[in-house]
Amino acid sequence: MIVILKNGATDEQIDHVIRRVEAIGLQSHLSRGTFRTIIGLIGDxxxxxxxSLSTLPGVAQVIPVLPPYKLASREAHPESSVIDVSGVKIGGGNLGMIAGPCSVEDRDRMMRIAESVCQSGANVFRGGAYKPRTSPYAFQGLGEEGLKILREVGDRFGMPVVTEVTDPRNVELVSQYADMLQVGARNMQNFVLLTEVGKSRRPVLLKRGMSATIADLLMSAEYILSEGNSNVVLCERGVKGFDPATRNLFDVAAVPVVQGLTHLPIIVDPSHATGRPDLIPPCALAGLAAGADGVHIEVHDCPEEAKSDGPQALLPEQYKQISHQMRLMADLLGKTISPLAKDAGGPTPPQPPTEALA
Amino acid sequence: MIVILKNGATDEQIDHVIRRVEAIGLQSHLSRGTFRTIIGLIGDxxxxxxxSLSTLPGVAQVIPVLPPYKLASREAHPESSVIDVSGVKIGGGNLGMIAGPCSVEDRDRMMRIAESVCQSGANVFRGGAYKPRTSPYAFQGLGEEGLKILREVGDRFGMPVVTEVTDPRNVELVSQYADMLQVGARNMQNFVLLTEVGKSRRPVLLKRGMSATIADLLMSAEYILSEGNSNVVLCERGVKGFDPATRNLFDVAAVPVVQGLTHLPIIVDPSHATGRPDLIPPCALAGLAAGADGVHIEVHDCPEEAKSDGPQALLPEQYKQISHQMRLMADLLGKTISPLAKDAGGPTPPQPPTEALA
Amino acid sequence: MIVILKNGATDEQIDHVIRRVEAIGLQSHLSRGTFRTIIGLIGDxxxxxxxSLSTLPGVAQVIPVLPPYKLASREAHPESSVIDVSGVKIGGGNLGMIAGPCSVEDRDRMMRIAESVCQSGANVFRGGAYKPRTSPYAFQGLGEEGLKILREVGDRFGMPVVTEVTDPRNVELVSQYADMLQVGARNMQNFVLLTEVGKSRRPVLLKRGMSATIADLLMSAEYILSEGNSNVVLCERGVKGFDPATRNLFDVAAVPVVQGLTHLPIIVDPSHATGRPDLIPPCALAGLAAGADGVHIEVHDCPEEAKSDGPQALLPEQYKQISHQMRLMADLLGKTISPLAKDAGGPTPPQPPTEALA
Amino acid sequence: MIVILKNGATDEQIDHVIRRVEAIGLQSHLSRGTFRTIIGLIGDxxxxxxxSLSTLPGVAQVIPVLPPYKLASREAHPESSVIDVSGVKIGGGNLGMIAGPCSVEDRDRMMRIAESVCQSGANVFRGGAYKPRTSPYAFQGLGEEGLKILREVGDRFGMPVVTEVTDPRNVELVSQYADMLQVGARNMQNFVLLTEVGKSRRPVLLKRGMSATIADLLMSAEYILSEGNSNVVLCERGVKGFDPATRNLFDVAAVPVVQGLTHLPIIVDPSHATGRPDLIPPCALAGLAAGADGVHIEVHDCPEEAKSDGPQALLPEQYKQISHQMRLMADLLGKTISPLAKDAGGPTPPQPPTEALA
Structure with missing residues (x-):
């Protein structure tokens, strides 16, 4: 850490800073420049x-030298983590291909969509049972009923399922049904929820908040890791921008930036990033080309009947096409689309309480 | 609602839109322009x-004509609401002057700060017992112990107290101690929490999220109102900006914009908006001049010892000065700084369980 | 300047940095921390x-300690500058009240508007003869004909006039007619234009660009100052934001931030900052309360006939009201609305070539 | 265009709007909804x-239905334009690979860099002779001397050259030396300069401004097109963002958005978009994957000696690698890297005045 003193800081003020620093157990290293004095802090x-240091009299600026996240940092853990989602690997050259509707809707529709995306090559099925909606009057999800449908779909096709958890009181319940827990963009700094999913042993899909810096995102991952859950996959899904042309601003450069700072995998979500189906295919390919560890795409077989976010979903047929293109891109980049456990022999999916499926 | 069709939309597509609209029970009004066809929807x-409508084939754009919030809209409720916080009025010409430290710390310090801000003219005391911190390694608040201190301080000086609630499981507990519940910026779209505070009968201080539009803020207020709690005070506390000169970008124009759209009061928080003590006084005055219904300022008697956010707090002596200036400004603007209940004869503060204060 | 080295930087890399620094004539001060090595640069x-330094092998970050602007910095020039615009003072407690239509239109209308704003207390008249319009098909201004009208209006009412210059080839021409040259937001980093107005001796009104940081704004001012023209008034007129509720995001905190960094005065322009007439009065008062050295407001007597930007203009009657309120606010703040030269005995306005007014 | 009236607009106000519309020669189509009245405008x-329409009493909102740019719109010109830069084609499946240093520096260095990027597969050479620098104290470019070097380099390797023009007075001079004129991001709304390059017959590389919406970018292109120059290539080079992790925020989705709205080609510039050499390769590939018509990359053989922007340049060896990867990506996408004219038999480069090269 470096402390830059104000022009005209007195010797007394400098001494006060040094005493504070040394009281904590660090050493200080004073350097008087022509126009400014700086103090380097040596130690942890x-x-x-x-x-606190910023508020001391005479202090102009305090500049940390190390990132504030530790468990998440690549410096602490140079090798890329590979997250195992009931047998599907994400990270380290393995691509997670997540697809499915925004919300879990009726069972037959879910089966149809899942069958289609599974055949197209998706390896994780998604669907929301608890929906964070900006309007209290909008469809809020089917709740546990949705979880049951999701589990049934997952079991039928041997695909792990990911679903959003929005309430710390529901983490355990959702963990009984889902292979992976999603923390949505609006909850990226819901630290209570992060702490709860950190106590769970399910892998977590952590989406970047709309106004979160990459450092913020990694600090939120650190919350989960510091509770003992190291299975975190990050997701870039667009940040707030000024141009109404797209719903959000897809920050594709975040992919390599994140990969430089952390060992955790990062996937992209062009559905939420752009909000427009015609932009999903080019942005999915762009995300892979930038090095993403996977792609999350919403798919619905009748967007006009979707209970939420229909306009940003692809049709199953469109997903099939982009899926084929993504496979070719993966080949070019030397990446592997991780096979399903049933095809590769992996761990067993969660076993919800038997009465739940009764 | 207006539906604009794409250039070249077919008659069949237009008919499909009209049938969908009429199936819902609305009337449609077709208008064929030179370059575009539009359909006006008549009804609720x-x-x-x-x-859904956006996804129909041939549809270019769907433009709502009415705001999506109803209970919060000024159209539905033209008169400005006055929120009563244990006798202190906020809104309709009554200013709420909220002051206190970022976190509740030790009892003696709280008493000292409260005494000072009370004498300077603050009418609500603030302090966080549950702190949403970006780092899992940072001080997270004293929890219930902090609530007890806060209640004791409030009772001693006859000042209502406001404190943040971050966990839906704690809403009832916090309501036992606090006169007003704060929902922080990072939780503005934590809809689970909004629903819980909506079920409480305590007034709510709802802070604008860093990337929330004003419409988003009002939709979050609508969540609380739709649960039956109409005592919501909004707070502008800075949005995400691109200039590192200030911590956030203080959107002072949000004050009159919000007041045009809703009957709910809105206050400003120059501490969080700027993150710099030297900017708090000018921005506090700017907020009042723009018509704010109150000002929220962090005050600490020794910022370098503060357990959180020391750099953005004023010293008690500085608060006294700006408080005096705010009073003169209020006079110029014809506003009243609402007196304390003990001075004005108002309702009783919350009575926590007796064992809590034992 | 501080150089932070990468984790694992070699001694050879460190030596290379030190040699580069010393080759320039500075001294270096090495400090080896527990996790990072830093080098402080001592000298100019x-x-x-x-x-260049950033690109050296082993360098993680280079942090400047001094601002890159010198002539504009308050450190170099602690006393606030007072800019004299043909007798009207702006800065150092003197408020510039600039008012007038977006574009110069016909002579009679200009006379009517000028008479009204002059009576209401404006002390500088504005109007654009060269209009930077986003559309090539929109009204581009009356050109020199507009300058003549503007000069005539200024002379009639004894008000200095300010008008925008958009072309480096026109700086001399515009200087013959106008008391003050405006550089618009879109040209804030048109360095060719800045250099030309820097060579002029007319005071300059420099508007902040929509995505300019405050440091960028001061660097643009530095361009003008470095050419020898020290009469620069800055103007905050809103930056790019994400909320469509207002045209731009009025950064009122920029006023005290700028005043801390530079001796140059800064005024606010609530017309462009908000784009909505109902928001102009509250934002004008907010700007003054934050310490602005003046307020720039567009006024038009028939907005629906305005050739540009009608929607963000006040009617003369509305300007009269807010002008009265601004005067009361100025009194409260201990500021003076600078009188016109004819009322105070100041310098003579520019004398355009006689044939120009023939 | 659609006019939405305020709640409670009177019949008189509605009539006034209709009369205004019909006076212009359009028809109006009135639609009275349950809560709002809207007027559709039929005609041009x-x-x-x-x-003007927005300012009429009773009007809440005016919504255009058509884009304000005409010549640039794909609606007016459905087929993708192919821009010919002295034989190198950009657009319609032909990729422009622009490479070279930020500034033109000494002749020998330019020859070396050009030889290298030419061998690696670049088809346009870039270098700035007039540099728009934020600081007046920074290197401002070699001026005409730089243009001469650039022309000589272009002739030696048979590569067309692109260079920035910053001053309307220099457009003709620069056109004598360069095959393509660049308008930089900071000048994207310098309408005087746009008009001048519109009068030139050289192709133009128009970079998106840091706070420009895509509609703004297309309006700026419209300025050039409306002067008769239809050879415009657009360039996405990052917009202003809130995260200091990268210099700008690379808006890769702008590529397909722009391609949907206009027939003009769009390339990407990952050097300026990110400001970090390690991010250039992934973002270059992402841009191509999103459909870009080319990639602009800064290359310098000794970044620490570069007179400007060294930190965002690749080394020639690094460019060679990414160039190879871009070629493989182009093959996958079915795009062609346009060959040089000397290899393909194209038009002659500009012939500057003989004395210029003496």
């Missing part, structure tokens, strides 16, 4: 409260 | 799923 | 090319 | 001044 900077 | 547009 | 940091 | 909406 995580012991220092940057905010 | 809240029955229409805009997203 | 303006000699160092930060970009 | 380019005749209507949207701003």
């Amino acid at each position: 900077e995580s012991l220092v409260n940057k905010e | 547009e809240s029955l229409v799923n805009k997203e | 940091e303006s000699l160092v090319n930060k970009e | 909406e380019s005749l209507v001044n949207k701003e």
Whole structure:
């Protein structure tokens, strides 16, 4: 950590800073420049409260040298993590291909969509049972009923399923049905929820918040990791931008930036990033080309009947096409689309309480 | 609601849209222009799923004409609401002056700060017992112990207290101690939490999220109102901006914009909006001049010892000065700083369970 | 300047950096921390090319300690500058009240509007003769004919006039007619134009670009100052935001931030910042309350006939009201609305070539 | 165009709007809804001044139905344009591979870099002779001397050259040396400059401004087209974002959005978009995968000696690698990297005045 003093800081103020630093157990290294004095802190900077130091008289700026996340940092863990979602691998050259409708709707429709995306090559099925909607009057999801349908679909096709959890009180319930827990963009800094999913042993799909910096995203991952759950997959899904041409601004450069800072995999979600079906295929390919560890796409067989987010879903036929193109792109990039456990011999999916499926 | 069709939309596509609209029970009004055809929808547009309509073949754009919030809209409720926080009025010409430290810390310090801000003219005391921190390694608040201190401080000085609630499981507990529940910026779209505070009968201070549009903010208020709790005070506390000069970008124009759209009061929080103590006084005055219904300022008697957010707090002496200036500004604007209940004869503060204060 | 080295930087890399720094004539100060090595540069940091240093092997980050602008910095010039616009003072407690239509239109209308705003208390008249329009098909201004009308209006009412210059080839021509040259937001980084107005001796009104940081704004001011023209008034007029509720996002905190960094005055322009007439009065008052050195407001007597930007203009009657309120606010803040030269005995306005007014 | 009236608009106000519309020569189509009245305008909406209409009493909102650009719109010109830059084709499946240093520096270095990028497969050479720098104290380019070097380099390797023009007074001079004129991001709304390059017959590379919407970009292209120059190539080079992790925010989705709206080609510039050499390769590939018509990359053989923007340049060896990868990507996508004229038999490059090369 580096402390830059104000022009005209007094010796007394400098001494005060040094005493504070040394009281914490760090050493200080004073450097008087022509126009400014700076103090380098030597030792474990995580012991220092940057905010407190900033308020000391005479201090102009405090600049951390190390990232505030530790478990998530690549420095601490140089090798890329490979997350295992009931046998499907994400990270380290293995691509997660997540597809499915925004919301879990009726069982037959889910079966039809799942069959289609499975045949097209998706390896994780998605669907929301608890929907965070901006309007209290909008469809809020089927709840546990939706979880049951999702589990049944997953079992039928041997695909792991991912679904969003929005309430810390539901983490355990959702974990009984789902192979992977999603924390949505609007909950990326819901630290109570992060702590709960950190206590779960299910892998977590953590979506970047709309105004979250990459450092914020990694700090949120750190919450989960620090509770003992190291199975976190990050997801870039667009940040807030000023141009109404797209729903969000797809930050494709976040993929290599994140991969430089952390060992955790990162996938892209062009459905939410753009909000327009015609933009999903080019942005899916762009995400892979930038090095993403997977692609999350919403698919619905009748968008006009979708209970939520119909306009950003592809039709199954469109998914089939882009899926084929993504496979060719993966080949070019030397990446593998991770096979399903049933095809590769992997771990067993979660076994919900028997009465749940009765 | 207006549906704009694509250039070259076929008669069949137009008919399909009209049938869908009429199936919902609305009338349609077709208008064929030189370059585009548009369909006006006549009837209750809240029955229409805009997203579904957008996905119909031939549809270019769907434009709602009415705001999606109803209970919060000024159209539905033209008169400005006055929210009563244990006797202190906020809204309709009454200013809420909220002050106190970021976190509740030790009892003696809380008493000292509260005494000072009370004498300076603050009418609501704030302090966080549950702190949403970006780092899992940072101080997370004193929890219920903090609530007890806060209640004791409130009772001693006759000031209502506001504190943040971050966990839906804690809403009832926090309601036992606090006069007003704060929903923080990072939880503005934590719909589970909004629903819980909506079931509470405590007034709510709802802070605008960093990337929330004003419409998003009002939709979040609608969640609370739709659960039956109409005592919502909004708070502008800065949005995400591109200039590192300030922590956030203080959107002062949001004050009159919000007041045009809703009957709910809106206050400003220059501490979080700017993150710099030297900017708090000018931005506090700017907020009032723009018509804000109150000002929220963090105050700490020793920022370098503060357990969180020290750098954005004023010293008690600085608060006294800006408080005096705010009073003069209020006079110029014809606003009243609402007196405390003990001075004005108002309702009783919450009575926590006796064992809690034992 | 501080150079932070990468984790694992070799001694050879460190030596290379030190040799480069010392070759420029600065001293270096090495500090080896537990996790990172840093090098402090001692001497005149303006000699160092930060970009070059950043590219050296082993370098993680280069952090400048001093601002890159010198003439504009308050450090170099602690006293607030007072800019004299043909007798009207702006800065140092003197408020510039600029009002007038977006575009110069016909002579009679200009006379009527000028008479009205002059009576209401404006002390500078504005109007565009060269209009930077986003559409090539929109009204582009009356050109020199507009300048003549503007000069005539200024002379009639003894008000200095400000008008935008968009073309470096026109700076001299515009300087013959106008008391003050405006550089618009879209040209804030048109360095060719900045250089030309820097060579002029007319005061300059420099508007902040829509995506310009405050540091960018001050660097643009530095261009003008470095050419020898020290009469620069800055203007906050809204930055790009994500909320369509307002045309731009009025960054009122920029006022005190700028005043901390530079001696140059800064005014606010709530017309462009918000794009909505109902928001102009609250934002004008907010700007003054935040400490602005003046307010720029568009006024038109028939917005629906305005050739540009009608929707963001006040009617003369509305300007009269807000002008009265601004005067009361100025009194409260201890500021003076600078009188016109004819009322205070100031310098003579520019004398355009006689044939120009023939 | 659609006019939405305010709740409670009077019949008189509605009549006033209708009379205004009909006075312009359009028909109006009134539709009274349950909560709002709307008026559809039938006829050529380019005749209507949207701003004026917005100011009429009783009007809540005016919504254009057609884009404000005509010549640039794909609706007017469905087939993709192919721009010919002295024999190198950009657009319609032909990729422009632009490479070279930020600034033109000494002749020998330029020859070396050009030879290398030419061998790697670049088909247009770039270099700035007039540099728009944020600091007046930074290197401003070699001027005409730089143009001469650039022309010589272009002739030696048979590569067309592109260079930035910043001053309307220099458009003719630059056109004598360069095959293509670049308008930089900071000048995207310098309408005076756009008009001048529109009068030139050289192809133009128009970079998107940092806070420009895609509609703004197309309006700026329209300026050039409306002057008669239809050879415009657009360039996405990053917009302003809130995350300091990258210099700008690379808006890769802009590529397919732009291609849907206009027939003009669009390339990407990952150097400026990210400002970090390690991010250039993944973002270059992402741009191609999203459908870009070319890639612009800065290359320098000794970034630490570069006179500008060294940190965002690739080394020639790095360019060779990414160039190979881009070629494989182009093959996968079915695109062609347009060959040089000397290899394909195309038009002659510009012939500057003989004395210029003396």
